[in-house]
Amino acid sequence: MSSRPSKQPNRVLAALLATMITIGGCGADPGSGDDGILVVATNSILADIASNVVGEEGAVEFLIPLGGDAHDFSPSARQVARLSEADLILANGLNLEENMADVLTSLRADGARVVELAPLVHPIPFTGEGHDDDGHEDETEDPHFWMDPIRVGGAALALADELDEAGPGGAWHARAEGYADEMRATDTAIASLVGDVADSSRKMVTNHEAFGYFATRYGFEVVGAVIPGGSTLAEPSSAELADLVELMQDEGVNVIFAETSRPTTLADAVADELGKEVEVVELFTESLGPPGSGAETLSQMLLTNAGRISAALG
Secondary structure (H helix, E strand, C coil): CEECCCCCCCCCCCHHHHHCEECCCCCCCCCCCCCCEEEEECCHHHHHHHHHHHCCCEEEEECCCCCCCHHHCCCCHHHHHHHHHCCEEEECCCCCCHHHHHHHHHHHHCCCCEEECHHHCCCCEEEEEEECCCCCEEEEECCCHHHCHHHHHHHHHHHHHHHHHHCCCCCHHHHHHHHHHHHHHHHHHHHHHCCCCCHHHCEEEEEECCCHHHHHHHCCEEEEEEECCCCCCCCCCHHHHHHHHHHHHHHCCCEEEEECCCCCHHHHHHHHHHCCCCEEEEECCCCCCCCCCCCCCHHHHHHHHHHHHHHHHC
16 A cells, blocks of 8 residues: 655745745746855755755755755756856765766866765764675765754754855854754654654665664664665665565564655555555655645654654554
8 A cells, every 4th residue: 555645734934945046946047146155055955954054144056856866866067057156065975966976076176165964964874785805794874864853953063164164254153053953853853753653663664775864863773675775776676675575574564665756666566565555655855845745844854754654653
């Protein structure tokens, strides 16, 4: 059985969408210059963090359209030109923007200020499928830090430090502190939302390995993924999908958490193979949602995800 996110009333004005230009996503004119500092972020989640730190002292734009997947996005020539005009380019790093790596490296070499947030917030490792020369499993760092609101607050403070250099004299730190407070309140609300999920039910199967920070923060265990590893670009083999079906049977897991930014085809196939009532629940992972989605800001996105996780596992 597949569970799709229902349309929700737009209870909160999506300030982020009202104040930023989405390059290539909504057909807005990227050349309409605003006074103050210009920050161009790779995706909407990073742009939400930046807009809360920049405030009215500049403009924040993002490249990857709402609902897009950071792993497979490649910027157009027009978007690369806009990146070169930015006072600060805000990327996630840790190989999240896989197809933008060469572009960001080239821009940095040309003197652009490129800031990658994920390496600045004490990233956690996840275990990859490969092995090193000694036969040990390779460990790479998980780029999905925004699933932990406390780390998001730390990222805002780190961004304020960078903005001090790009635009001295701004009230970056005051706004970053306020946003970190908001993230602490979000953390408390998430803990309350998932607090009733029994310990025996805190096992998650996800579309790809994007929920390590959430699991670590709130006491869950990610026991498997439809697409092994931290990238959505990998293609699971038939044997890997069969192993996942067996694992879910052994673990007694009957929910697969899919993603709003990717088709649920593989998750639906695994659910069908199990031959019982298995729910496929979509979560927001690498993009904010459109107005009315309940995920217009990062705080809203995290709370919506927590509510859906709690309802599915509780």
